[in-house]
Amino acid sequence: MDLNLNGKVALVVASSQGLGRAIAEELVKEGANVMITSRDREKLQIVKQEIEQLGSGKVTYIKTDITNPEEIEQLIKATNEQFGKLDILINNAGGPPAGSFDSFADSDWQQAFELNLLSYIRMIKHALPLLRKQGGKIVNIASSSIKEPIPGLILSNTFRTAIVGLSKSLAQELAADHILVNTVAPGRIATDRITYLDEVNAKKQGITRVELEQKVKTTIPLGRYGTPEEFAKVVAFLASDGNTYMTGSTFLVDGGMVKAI
Incomplete structure (x- = not known):
């Protein structure tokens, strides 16, 4: 299938590693021009050099702290200028820290809110x-916890679920704009985030990460x-001209792990 991404312009947030990088790579392979961003300028320089060799799409980057509204605005402006x-x-x-309800102060909740929900809202507003x-196309990356809360990840469970409500509402409001x-x-996608969570859970259970x-x-x-490549292919399809009639939906890429209907 020709996804018709050649020449399209994509902004992939948090894309210097993990799922974000994999998505950027897949879009470049399909011919899209991609703006990558994260808080690590050195990583961005390396990723740009590596992934621009994968396809015909052009790659550029800008260092951005997505909890900073001014930097988000500058990111969108730079993408348009480029x-x-x-x-x-x-x-x-990136996901917030693992922990139980009693282990987090108000400041932890505020930080998770700004990183995992408000950044999405601000990014959409300026885009x-x-x-x-x-x-x-807008594709919001969440977590399987939107269908089945994950023990020990109350911050993620709370704000990732809110992303679904945001997406569903926006799908209705923006349909007339052809968005x-x-x-x-x-x-369980093999990224550094999953390795971290496995280490936390393994320690709790008194076993090795491999055993966990x-x-x-x-x-x-x-x-x-x-x-990450398997996950990225799903995102690339939803972001492409291959998707013309799916909006307001939530898609799990989990190997069948989540038991919820």
């Missing part, structure tokens, strides 16, 4: 004037962790 338009916004952010010019909005939720990973795999019908 490429002259914006067709695709991929909202993404909309560009997206409205020709229509486009499609969807949510994609990863399960083997236990988790028994709960996944496909019997393995997913790869």
